[in-house]
Amino acid sequence: MEDLTKKEFKTVDEAEIFYNEYSAAFGFGTRRHGLHRDRNDNITSRSWVCSKQGTRAAKWLNKENRKRLPKKVTRQNCPATFVVRFCKEKDAFVVTRLNNNHSHILATQDEVPFIRSHRHV
Numbered sequence: 264m265e266d267l268t269k270k271e272f273k274t275v276d277e278a279e280i281f282y283n284e285y286s287a288a289f290g291f292g293t294r295r296h297g298l299h300r301d302r303n304d305n306i307t308s309r310s311w312v313c314s315k316q317g318t319r320a321a322k323w324l325n326k327e328n329r330k331r332l333p334k335k336v337t338r339q340n341c342p343a344t345f346v347v348r349f350c351k352e353k354d355a356f357v358v359t360r361l362n363n364n365h366s367h368i369l370a371t372q373d374e375v376p377f378i379r380s381h382r383h384v
Contacts, residue, residue, distance in 0.1 A: 273355055287381050315337065341365050
C-alpha cells in the first residue's frame with residue numbers, strides 16, 4: 264500500500280488504466296467519481312471509486328405510487344477510493360489517496376470478466 268501512494272503517472276489515462284487493472288486483480292469494479300480542472304481547463308485531480316460506492320436515494324426506496332418492481336439495490340456504501348493530483352514539481356499525477364477497504368464481498372477471478380468495468384468487446 265505504501266508503494267502505491269508514491270506512484271506517479273504521466274497522464275490521467277495511465278492512472279485510470281492502472282486502477283482498472285488493480286481492481287480486476289482484487290475482484291471489484293470501478294467508476295469515475297470526481298474531476299477538477301484549473302482555470303486553463305487542465306486536469307488538476309481525478310478520483311475513482313468502487314462501483315458499489317454510495318447509496319440509493321430514499322425517495323426511490325419508499326415510493327408510494329409504484330407501478331413496477333423496484334430495481335435491485337446494488338450500492339453498498341463502499342469506501343474504496345483512488346485519487347491522483349497533478350504535481351507541478353514532478354510534472355506528473357501523484358497518488359494522494361488510496362483506500363482499499365471494501366464493505367462487500369469481492370468477486371473471484373472467474374467472476375471478474377462479468378463486472379461492468381472489466382467487460383470489453
